[in-house]
Amino acid sequence: MKFDTPATTNPIDQLKVIGHATSRIDGPLKTTGRATYAYEWHDRATNPAYGYIVGSAIAKGRIASMDLSRAKAAPGVIAIVTSENAGKLGKGNYNTAKLLGGPEIDHYHQAVAVVVAETFEQARSAAQLVKVDYTATKGSFDLWAGRDGAAKPPGRGDNQPDTTVGDFSGAFASAPVQLDATYTTPDQAHAMMEPHASMAAWEGDKLTLWTSNQMIAWTTGDVAKTLGLPKENVRLISPFIGGGFGGKLFLRADAVLAALGARAANRPVKVAMQRPLMFNNTTHRPATIQRIRIGANRDGKITAIGHESWSGNLPEGRPETAVNQTRLLYAGENRMTAMRLAMLDLPEGNAMRAPGEAPGMMALEIAMDEMAERLGIDPVEFRARNDTQVDPEHPNRPFSQRQLVECMRIGAERFGWSKRHAEPGKQRDGRWLVGMGVAAAFRNNLLMKSGARVRLDGQGRVTVETDMTDIGTGSYTIIAQTAAEMMGVPLEKVVVRLGDSSFPVSAGSGGQFGANNSTSGVYAACVKLREAVAQKLGFNSADAAFVDGQVSSGNRSAPLGQAASDGELTAEDSIEYGDLAKTHQQSTFGAHFVELGVDVATAEIRIRRMLAVCAAGRILNPKTARSQVIGAMTMGVGAALMEELAVDKRSGFFVNHDLAGYEVPVHADIPHQDTIFLDETDPMSSPMKAKGIAELGICGVAAALANAIYNATGIRVRDYPITLDKLLDHMPDA
Amino acid sequence: MKSFTYEKVNSAEAAASAAASNSNAKFIAGGTNLLDLMKLEIETPSHLIDVNGLGFDKIEPAPDGGLRIGALVRNTTLAADARIRRDYGLLSRALLAGASGQLRNKATTAGNLLQRTRCPYFYDTNQPCNKRSPGSGCAAIGGVTRQHAVIGASDACIATHPSDMAIAMRALDATVQTVRPDGSTRDIPIADLHRLPGDTPHIETTLTSGELITSVTLPKPVGGTHIYRKVRDRASYAFALVSVGAIVQRDGTGRVAVGGVAHKPWRVEAAEAEMPRGAKAVAARLLEGARPTKENAFKLSLVERTLGAVLTEAKG
């Protein structure tokens, strides 16, 4: 189905199932431990062997020699795979550094071997006996040092390293009110609960991988490319995923090493990446240095806005696109953005929840707060004054929907924003300095082709098959809701099967594009199935109604299952998009409000309450949407207050590489969260009229906290995370 | 993890003599620290002696009016004990500020005292570390040191002792009872249990090979207001950046021990004489000779400010 004209009324608008706060249909499987995660397919391989990964001990250089003799002789060891004996390996499209390193080493903890043994414990023990001698060479590990030599990265589509509109420098220089400030965000880890894990089994030259992966088709392709197999010979199965946040968008070492290990051992092999390797072996969100300049008239109208960002990556890696939102979020006639990329020999930087916007909004929304203060305008009002209903770079291109100001105003009202003291450091509650902060939320809505297959059986049961994944987000549920709505059956009559490369290719889970696109693909397949059903039952498909398990037209009616009485009916289709995303800018909007306390003695920062107001198209399921947003808000708190991969700039690695050292928020950090979804449908986005929500929820949160900390203390911190040591010297006497 | 043999012993003497007959043996109590370290091969005992069945799991009155805490009493049990909560509130509060509910259910009194540092370089066996592998160097010095010691450190090691409970024990003047492989027993004042790193950071306590802790005894209650203040980036489940354990009497005198700053619970009795003069004076004396790194210099003012808050709170 081609979606190239705005959606009109369709069966989804009935909202009998869609739009209801439905609990996750996969919930019982998970709460009873029956959901099969990658490491848990116990009935598919009764005698798996276990692989344990050896990570490089240096960040850059070469393996001088490797001595495997002791490890090979250790009890239970079946095989050891290294780059020496792995055979020729290709490199996937989506990973920058090789997933099995050697003799060249590209980053710390790059895999250099996998030891396969009868038991996990034997593999782990033998892995310690692998002796590797390295010749280290000098690497670059410091973004600040690399900043001046940073190069202009190649552009990709609309994503260009340099953009300009009007005369930025002139307008900035002559603006009566100016801000020129530099902000930094650190490297961050996805730190998901389930590590990367895979089980591989070969049948001849056909490989099956049970894995944990967000993008089945990308990864199937990259497995084939890496191992030199035809794509048809690779089957990926990933129905349950214990969190990904972008860390599992791509093929990673666990899957490659499980496959190589299984080939060498001649039996199925399981590999779960050990937690201490997760932080340096896999991808992370790269650190940024961001310079923001804003010029405005005294009435608060922005006349010039400029955003530059520096990030680092391995050779051939990409920049963190932290300037993206600044091209679209606020009005202003004179504009510029620039991205520069330094070569760093740290582990590979790549996507993490809301890549680009998440770190970009961390900086931009502090800058907006600073500017509002300079202008003496309330931060909510300042943003409202600079609202734009059109793409500021292309004024003839309207936003499909844009309710930023509504989010701000409704949030302000609900949160009690008027009680905030504009002057910082003025509100005290016992030992706490109390402050409120606000930030806009913004994230683009992405359209991706997505396919599905639907089957109808004689009992009127509908089965959906698509390679879409559910990374804990609720894909199973909203897909079931979509099929139930389209086919006029209760939710219990729908079976959803996901995450299998033998199913039609979907958008997958990433970039908050999963929900809207995958349900639209299911919509398309259901439209086809409805036609097949109508035809089978002798109805005119245009006026057949699908309600309560019955198909009716005029005064004639038949049970839905009857259409499949002499055999299953199957329909398959994809949603594909026309030009609507070109003619209209599709984005999602929101506002984050935070109240927090800063301990007057210790400068410990503790949140009191948070509110997010979101305008993001139709909310397919308010319950799963709320879960996404409060989870994203929590991650934003982590970014604001504690998350930082600490770089050892001498040896080039992230030092705090376990969950004791890399802190993420715990329950005690998150006392109270509210979410509000504005009533919105976006006919430009898809037949579902929905948009993404899961990344919008993180964008801006950290800045709202930073602004609240400023409001509480009068201390402006521009370097994340905002830890107490950055406040302490400036705190008032207790 | 290296393979190891395992035995469960049924008397303290048997435990000590089993340890004596195998210089590469270790006692295992709750296992919450030891097993993690064994998985990473930071600890590589060839033999484990399980001391959980020794019956050292009681809290009993001591002859001089104090309390004798069995070495195997779980952190949860100890924190919840009515006598502890009434007379040694500092200890209960310090325990509850540590780790998580699940861990405290397993963790024991002796194991907690003997837990090892959380220096991230100690945990990464690719990195030089004098504590893990004597003579290899210290990767932390000149590296990422926000968590590290500011006082009492050496050029060989700047690690901290991470225990919360030990801070309270130190302020309470606990003594540690042990039995040695030859069957002899001794009392070690808590002040003498942990060592500063010096040139031998791998030797962390004054216990001798095979010496088993059987109990920890608290002297009779000293009264006063008991406050434990643990400062950290996140609200729970994190080691202290700095912690202050204090017992403050009505007249403003009292005791203070500080965590997160040194290789052992940090207490300077002479500094306590300054208590009536306030936090600044105490901190100055307590941290005299401190040698912080650029990354952890904030701990000096953090100790002073936290202590100030504690003294204010104690005044009520």
Ligand SMILES: Cc1cc2nc3c(=O)[nH]c(=O)nc-3n(C[C@H](O)[C@H](O)[C@H](O)COP(=O)(O)OP(=O)(O)OC[C@H]3O[C@@H](n4cnc5c(N)ncnc54)[C@H](O)[C@@H]3O)c2cc1C
């Ligand atoms: C995730 C995590 C978070 C934590 N957070 C904190 C925190 O915030 N604050 C805090 O204080 N602690 C914290 N801890 C540490 C925890 O308190 C210790 O792991 C625990 O107290 C150790 O007790 P155990 O009985 O399990 O010791 P084990 O692991 O069994 O033993 C530890 C050591 O003591 C020795 N040993 C044990 N019993 C005896 C004995 N009777 N005589 C002689 N030697 C003995 C062992 O040989 C071993 O060397 C945390 C731990 C984890 C894993």
Ligand code: SF4
């Ligand atoms: S500080 Fe101590 S524990 Fe840490 S690396 Fe140095 S020697 Fe090892």
